[in-house]
Amino acid sequence: MVIDLKKWRRVGYTKRIERWMEIQKSHRIYELGSLPPFLLVFAGHVAPIEHRWNQHGLGGDNVRGSCRDLHPGPVSLLHWSGSGKPWFRLDSKRPCPLDALWAPYDLYGHSH
Numbered sequence: 001m002v003i004d005l006k007k008w009r010r011v012g013y014t015k016r017i018e019r020w021m022e023i024q025k026s027h028r029i030y031e032l033g034s035l036p037p038f039l040l041v042f043a044g045h046v047a048p049i050e051h052r053w054n055q056h057g058l059g060g061d062n063v064r065g066s067c068r069d070l071h072p073g074p075v076s077l078l079h080w081s082g083s084g085k086p087w088f089r090l091d092s093k094r095p096c097p098l099d100a101l102w103a104p105y106d107l108y109g110h111s112h
Helices: 005-011 013-027 035-042 086-091 097-101
Strands: none
Touching (some): 013 035, 086 097
16 A cells, blocks of 8 residues: 555544444444455545555465465565464464565564
């Protein structure tokens, strides 16, 4: 996601997203993690970005053998979308090969 922070602050998107999160907390209106509040607030006012910007799918479940490789070409953002997060896999000593790219950013040092 690429965000125009000046517009974000001017329009007050944080409060709008938090409102949907509060509704979710009391009424459980969606099941898809953190993305729905953004989709509800932006209501289609989004634009796709080039594939090279988002290497998604790195959160594949390595228990089922679905560790993923990087797509060919330059990559700008590593996105561990899915249930397999690098911090859990590194801490459980069952990492996917690309999880090592995240390890230097572990603020708690669990995986060092």
